[in-house]
Amino acid sequence: MASIKDVASRAGVSVATVSRVLNEHPAVRPETRTRVLAAVASLGYRPNAVARSLRTDQTRALGLVISDVLNPFFTELARSVEDEARALGYSVVIGNADEQPALQDHHVRTLIDRRIDGLLVSPTDGGSPMITETAREGGTPMVFVDRWIPGLDVPVVRTDGTAAVRDLVAHLHALGHRRIAVIAGPAATTTGSERVEAFRQALGEYGLPLPREYVGQGDFQAASGRRVTAGFLDLARPPEAIFATDNLMALGAMDEIRARGLRVPDDVALAAFDDIPWFLHTAPPVTAIAQPTGELGRAAVRALVDRIEGRTAHSVTLTARLVVRRSCGETGDGGETGHTDETERSSR
Amino acid sequence: MASIKDVASRAGVSVATVSRVLNEHPAVRPETRTRVLAAVASLGYRPNAVARSLRTDQTRALGLVISDVLNPFFTELARSVEDEARALGYSVVIGNADEQPALQDHHVRTLIDRRIDGLLVSPTDGGSPMITETAREGGTPMVFVDRWIPGLDVPVVRTDGTAAVRDLVAHLHALGHRRIAVIAGPAATTTGSERVEAFRQALGEYGLPLPREYVGQGDFQAASGRRVTAGFLDLARPPEAIFATDNLMALGAMDEIRARGLRVPDDVALAAFDDIPWFLHTAPPVTAIAQPTGELGRAAVRALVDRIEGRTAHSVTLTARLVVRRSCGETGDGGETGHTDETERSSR
DNA sequence: CTGAAAGCGCTTACAG
DNA sequence: CTGAAAGCGCTTACAG
Numbered sequence: 001m002a003s004i005k006d007v008a009s010r011a012g013v014s015v016a017t018v019s020r021v022l023n024e025h026p027a028v029r030p031e032t033r034t035r036v037l038a039a040v041a042s043l044g045y046r047p048n049a050v051a052r053s054l055r056t057d058q059t060r061a062l063g064l065v066i067s068d069v070l071n072p073f074f075t076e077l078a079r080s081v082e083d084e085a086r087a088l089g090y091s092v093v094i095g096n097a098d099e100q101p102a103l104q105d106h107h108v109r110t111l112i113d114r115r116i117d118g119l120l121v122s123p124t125d126g127g128s129p130m131i132t133e134t135a136r137e138g139g140t141p142m143v144f145v146d147r148w149i150p151g152l153d154v155p156v157v158r159t160d161g162t163a164a165v166r167d168l169v170a171h172l173h174a175l176g177h178r179r180i181a182v183i184a185g186p187a188a189t190t191t192g193s194e195r196v197e198a199f200r201q202a203l204g205e206y207g208l209p210l211p212r213e214y215v216g217q218g219d220f221q222a223a224s225g226r227r228v229t230a231g232f233l234d235l236a237r238p239p240e241a242i243f244a245t246d247n248l249m250a251l252g253a254m255d256e257i258r259a260r261g262l263r264v265p266d267d268v269a270l271a272a273f274d275d276i277p278w279f280l281h282t283a284p285p286v287t288a289i290a291q292p293t294g295e296l297g298r299a300a301v302r303a304l305v306d307r308i309e310g311r312t313a314h315s316v317t318l319t320a321r322l323v324v325r326r327s328c329g330e331t332g333d334g335g336e337t338g339h340t341d342e343t344e345r346s347s348r
Numbered sequence: 349m350a351s352i353k354d355v356a357s358r359a360g361v362s363v364a365t366v367s368r369v370l371n372e373h374p375a376v377r378p379e380t381r382t383r384v385l386a387a388v389a390s391l392g393y394r395p396n397a398v399a400r401s402l403r404t405d406q407t408r409a410l411g412l413v414i415s416d417v418l419n420p421f422f423t424e425l426a427r428s429v430e431d432e433a434r435a436l437g438y439s440v441v442i443g444n445a446d447e448q449p450a451l452q453d454h455h456v457r458t459l460i461d462r463r464i465d466g467l468l469v470s471p472t473d474g475g476s477p478m479i480t481e482t483a484r485e486g487g488t489p490m491v492f493v494d495r496w497i498p499g500l501d502v503p504v505v506r507t508d509g510t511a512a513v514r515d516l517v518a519h520l521h522a523l524g525h526r527r528i529a530v531i532a533g534p535a536a537t538t539t540g541s542e543r544v545e546a547f548r549q550a551l552g553e554y555g556l557p558l559p560r561e562y563v564g565q566g567d568f569q570a571a572s573g574r575r576v577t578a579g580f581l582d583l584a585r586p587p588e589a590i591f592a593t594d595n596l597m598a599l600g601a602m603d604e605i606r607a608r609g610l611r612v613p614d615d616v617a618l619a620a621f622d623d624i625p626w627f628l629h630t631a632p633p634v635t636a637i638a639q640p641t642g643e644l645g646r647a648a649v650r651a652l653v654d655r656i657e658g659r660t661a662h663s664v665t666l667t668a669r670l671v672v673r674r675s676c677g678e679t680g681d682g683g684e685t686g687h688t689d690e691t692e693r694s695s696r
Numbered sequence: 697c698t699g700a701a702a703g704c705g706c707t708t709a710c711a712g
Numbered sequence: 713c714t715g716a717a718a719g720c721g722c723t724t725a726c727a728g
Contacts, residue, residue: 001487003705014715019707027713044481049461050401051705054720059398061462069427072420079417082444091458093441096430110439113397114409133392139349222625254629277570281602283631351721362699367723375697399721402704 002043011039022047053115061091062304063111065104065121067147067189068221069096071248072276073293074122077146080297081120088305090117097124099186099219105130112140118304122146125188141307145300147191155313157300158190159291159320161273162198167322168271168289169202172241175329177269181214181239183228183249192220195245195273214239218249225252233260233268241269241328247276250286269328273320285325292318350391359387370395401463409439410652411459413452413469415495415537416569417444419596420624421641422470425494428645429468436653438465445472447534447567453478460488466652470494473536489655493648495539503661505648506538507639507668509621510546515670516619516637517550520589523677525617529562529587531576531597540568543593543621562587566597573600581608581616589617589676595624598634617676621668633673640666 004022008015013032020028021036028036039045053059062085066074078094085092093116095107101124108130111119118141123131134140135152148156172180182199185192200210213235216228225244229252232239244250250272257264264270264284272279275290296318303313352370356363361380368376369384376384387393401407410433414422426442433440441464443455449472456478459467466489471479482488483500496504520528530547533540548558561583564576573592577600580587592598598620605612612618612632620627623638644666651661 005705015706016708016715016717017713020714023707025708029713032713046457046461048402048463048705050398050407050463051720052707053398054396054402054704054722055706055708057720069423069430070420072418075417075423079444082417086454091441091462093439096427106434109394113394114439115396115398251625251629258629277599278626278630281599281606281631282626282629353721363722364699364701364724365697368698371723373724377697380697396721399704400723402706402720403722403724405704 001048002045003048004045006043007036007039007045010043011036057115058117059115060089061093061114061116062301063095063108063114063116063119063121064092065095065097065107065111065119065123067097067099067104067122067124068248069094069098071220071246071274072278073247073274073291076293077122077297080294081145081301084298084301085305088301090301090305099124099221101125101128104128108134116140118142118308120145120300120304123149123189125186141304143300143304143307143313145296147189150190155303155307155315157296157303157316157318159296159318161195161289161291161320162201164289164320164322165195165198165273166202166205168243168287169199169206169208171287171322171324172243172269172271172328173206173208175269177241177328178208179214179237179239180208180210180241180243181216181232182210183216183218183225183242183244183253185218185220185245185249187217189220192245199243218245218252220246220248222248222252222255225249226256227252229253229256233257233262239268241265241271244270244272247272247274247279247288250288254282264327265329271328275323279323279325282327284327286327287325288323289320290323291320349396350393351396352393354391355384355387355393358391359384405463406465407463408437409441409462409464410649411443411456411462411464411467411469412440413443413445413455413459413467413471415445415447415452415470415472416596417442417446419568419594419622420626421595421622421639424641425470425645428642429493429649432646432649433653436649438649438653447472447569449473449476452476456482464488466490466656468493468648468652471497471537473534489652491648491652491655491661493644495537498538503651503655503663505644505651505664505666507644507666509543509637509639509668510549512637512668512670513543513546513621514550514553516591516635517547517554517556519635519670519672520591520617520619520676521554521556523617525589525676526556527562527585527587528556528558528589528591529564529580530558531564531566531573531590531592531601533566533568533593533597535565537568540593547591566593566600568594568596570596570600570603573597574604575600577601577604581605581610587616589613589619592618592620595620595622595627595636598636602630612675613677619676623671627671627673630675632675634675635673636671637668638671639668 004015008018082092097104104124135154142154144156184196218224218228271287273289275288279286299316306313352363356366430440445452452472483502490502492504532544566572619635621637623636627634647664654661
């Protein structure tokens with residue numbers, strides 16, 4: 001591949017001048033500029049970003065470590081992150097932790113070794129050493145998105161689902177459900193514990209208990225949703241309704257319910273945290289709590305770039321909302337509410 | 349961040365020696381090695397991959413340019429690519445073309461500027477300049493995955509769906525469907541044209557025509573599936589069955605069918621190319637053609653790494669298979685066939 | 697077994 | 713307006 005030297009000699013100038021032209025430095029004579037540009041074109045020259053990064057100490061790349069790429073929520077998040085980053089002149093390098101702390105650490109380490117300018121992370125567990133260390137030392141600017149780690153001085157861009165969870169409980173209660181179970185995410189993740197806590201709180205407001213056997217421990221992946229659901233259905237008094245705290249565990253729950261020849265909502269009601277286009281077409285359509293995922297990703301990138309470019313970044317909390325469909329039982333109108341942009345959402 | 353110089357002075361050796369220890373060069377005295385390692389640990393030193401890349405002319409990173417991250421098929425592909433790459437000691441940098449040739453070119457250019465060691469691409473259209481140029485010049489090793497561009501000397505790792513499409517047509521014919529339409533992908537993509545051609549061929553074997561108005565032009569994204577389906581349903585003689593050549597266009601088709609208050613398969617039968625976990629839970633479960641996606645990604649990485657490391661890479665063609673569910677009508681047994689690993693698939 | 701030195705491809709203060 | 717030179721953080725032939 002042609003280097004800056006080749007361009008310089010072809011244009012009859014020094015590499016410094018070529019560099020100035022490439023970086024749009026104003027102090028270059030127009031004729032010189034033209035000559036350099038011609039040389040660039042005829043050689044098909046492209047600057048070596050690796051060399052440039054070494055020299056300037058910036059890569060114009062952002063790292064994004066997500067818990068699970070196969071989870072449509074994170075896929076959509078990754079997509080909005082990339083869109084916003086590109087708009088601001090950054091590339092993004094994604095690392096998929098697959099809900100494994102060790103893999104998460106591997107990615108954080110690799111990204112830092114590659115000297116990304118900033119790191120966006122949705123931590124898989126509470127205490128990954130690399131992440132804590134990075135946050136403490138402050139070498140690489142970091143922002144948490146969706147999930148975060150308490151006690152670290154890192155901006156957090158996330159969704160508050162408390163009100164939506166309360167709406168969900170009101171909905172379940174109105175439909176007559178009293179024995180209600182929850183499939184929890186890892187307790188060490190904030191989203192894992194918060195969603196269960198909000199749920200417990202809301203149940204309490206209706207005088208409903210959340211007994212230990214109605215709290216199943218999942219890991220945000222489908223297999224765990226299936227396993228936990230099997231446990232619930234094996235109970236002497238199985239729950240009338242199940243709340244899966246993410247969409248993949250809801251998928252696992254549906255797998256198990258279907259395998260047993262049971263039906264939703266007749267035999268068990270089901271609701272999920274995180275809305276995805278397919279929930280509109282499942283049998284029955286799934287009632288879910290929708291996050292403003294696109295805005296979440298964009299706000300996270302903005303916060304991170306603020307930090308990178310020396311501005312102060314602020315945490316952002318967005319609000320989730322309940323989308324009622326039919327998986328918890330028939331409501332009065334039987335239709336879908338609280339959701340005005342279904343077509344747009346599922347038609348991207 | 350500590351550099352190799354800091355380590356050298358702390359250990360009382362030259363940077364050359366530190367480098368040798370880091371690269372496990374055998375000719376280092378054990379005591380020296382220990383001293384260097386201690387310095388590395390106490391400083392929390394991590395080698396700068398940017399500098400190393402500049403010096404060694406390799407980044408140990410692979411580029412993956414996919415057509416659409418929001419498509420679960422590509423998400424799964426990306427995941428298997430990353431897994432295999434990591435196993436072979438490479439990172440992967442993903443670029444999402446969003447089915448836009450211009451965006452695809454942007455990513456290819458950016459990845460090449462960053463000097464990735466090799467490029468895996470599933471081309472969005474037929475003639476993207478950057479891709480053709482890269483293939484011709486051979487500067488960066490390249491392998492096509494899923495889709496490819498004819499006439500270029502680039503290994504192709506893909507799935508042959510011809511037999512599965514023929515099985516699908518046999519299935520539709522056995523169920524009594526005669527007026528059968530197809531939602532095509534972009535004609536400039538190989539998967540776009542091949543799937544339609546295989547379908548037309550198979551219909552021909554049953555003496556069924558594929559009239560022009562039964563071929564709708566989509567772009568592999570949901571909105572186009574919806575638009576094309578609307579067109580089909582507005583025909584004086586609408587089709588009895590629709591074959592969507594990817595899962596997102598099937599989603600769009602379901603959106604439109606549902607919006608009109610019609611039902612699958614009673615009013616229209618529906619089948620899709622690409623199988624995804626949700627197809628098991630839709631109303632009704634969707635008959636689909638499944639690709640061995642994981643193996644596709646792994647084989648593509650192996651081929652690319654073969655090229656990068658100077659071995660000869662060979663093209664690979666895997667085989668798709670039909671998974672019969674209920675979206676085309678009831679079969680004798682009413683169940684699912686040709687599919688042994690449903691639980692595993694949807695439970696990852 | 698170890699070190700001094702060159703060099704990868706850039707950018708940028710410093711001179712002129 | 714332009715060039716010579718230093719230097720970013722590494723690796724690696726070359727000496728010793």
